[in-house]
Amino acid sequence: MELWIATGNKGKLSEYRLLLNEIVDLKVHHQGEIASFTPRPEDGKTFLDNARIKAKTLRAVKNDVWVLGEDAGLEVEGLNNLPGIHSARYAGPKASDSENVAKLLKMMTLKPMQNRNAQFVCTTIVYTPSGEEWVFTGQMKGKIASKPAGLHGFGYDPVFIPDGQTQTLAELGDGFKTQHSHRAQALKAFLEKWRSTQA
Numbered sequence: 001m002e003l004w005i006a007t008g009n010k011g012k013l014s015e016y017r018l019l020l021n022e023i024v025d026l027k028v029h030h031q032g033e034i035a036s037f038t039p040r041p042e043d044g045k046t047f048l049d050n051a052r053i054k055a056k057t058l059r060a061v062k063n064d065v066w067v068l069g070e071d072a073g074l075e076v077e078g079l080n081n082l083p084g085i086h087s088a089r090y091a092g093p094k095a096s097d098s099e100n101v102a103k104l105l106k107m108m109t110l111k112p113m114q115n116r117n118a119q120f121v122c123t124t125i126v127y128t129p130s131g132e133e134w135v136f137t138g139q140m141k142g143k144i145a146s147k148p149a150g151l152h153g154f155g156y157d158p159v160f161i162p163d164g165q166t167q168t169l170a171e172l173g174d175g176f177k178t179q180h181s182h183r184a185q186a187l188k189a190f191l192e193k194w195r196s197t198q199a
Contacts, residue, residue, distance in 0.1 A: 001194075004062045005030045006054035006069035008039070009088075011154030018178050019187050031058050047071040047085060047123040048135070055125040064129055068190070072122035072183060074156045076104070076144060078113035087155070097155050101148055105159065108144065116143040118160065122182040126190050134193060138185025153177065 003026060005016055013030055020028055031037050040057045044050040048071075055069025073087030083090035083104065091103040108116070119141045126134040141163045148158035150170025157169035162180065169177060178184055 001025060002027045002029065002065040004058055004065055004067050006039075006058040006067065008032050009154075012070075012183070015174075015177065015181070015183055016187070018174055019184055023191070034061060037061060042071065042085075044071075044085070047073065047121060048125075050085060051123045051125045052133075055127055059127045059131075063131070066129060067127040068124060069126075070122055070124040070183070070186065072120065074104075074160070075119050075121060076108070077117040078115040079104075079107055082107075098148075101156055101159055104144070104156065105147070118142055118144050120156075120160065120182040122186045124183075124186040124190060134190065136186040136189040136193075138182040138187075138189070140180060140182045140185070 001023075003020070005013065005028065007013060008031060017028060020026055031039065037058070040053050042050040042053060044053055050071035051069045053069070054071065055067055058069065059067045071085065073084050075081040075084050083100070087100070089095055089100075091099040095103075119139050122138045124136045124138075126136070128134070142161050142165070143163075145159045145161050145168055148168070148170070150158050150168045150172070152173045153170045160169050161167065162169065162172070162176075165172060169181075
């Protein structure tokens with residue numbers, strides 16, 4: 001099986017490789033391997049819109065293999081579910097992870113809030129080699145810490161404490177994420193459906 005992933009995000013690619021390493025005969029590729037590839041702007045209004053934009057853009061180049069596109073982000077209840085689809089560019093178009101985290105914490109202190117509930121959400125679209133579209137979703141609920149902690153992961157992991165835990169995702173590490181993350185849930189749903197087609 002040849003699977004092409006529509007992302008240039010090194011953190012996401014690392015997670016996908018960890019999640020997929022148990023599958024024998026799976027060859028994982030990504031859009032960065034295509035010299036002339038130009039991603040389309042992620043200008044959709046929902047995670048689903050943006051996931052479809054990514055997947056369709058890559059499938060236009062790789063139309064005879066499995067293609068996966070996903071969009072994920074953080075929704076904070078006290079901020080009316082922001083940053084949402086703008087999670088990767090919350091502090092600006094080319095903002096770093098630390099800049100996005102800093103803005104998030106700043107926004108939460110501008111109007112002190114008791115409600116720090118949040119969730120990571122992920123929508124994944126997979127195109128089969130024949131062009132069929134499969135849609136999968138995943139979510140992980142938790143709360144926002146008052147300050148960053150931990151060295152693992154990427155994005156908002158240093159300030160996200162999953163429900164039932166006392167440490168951030170960046171402290172809990174890759175092993176926890178591959179079992180419980182929003183991305184892992186969506187990917188596992190895809191793999192279950194894929195395996196059912198191989199039986």
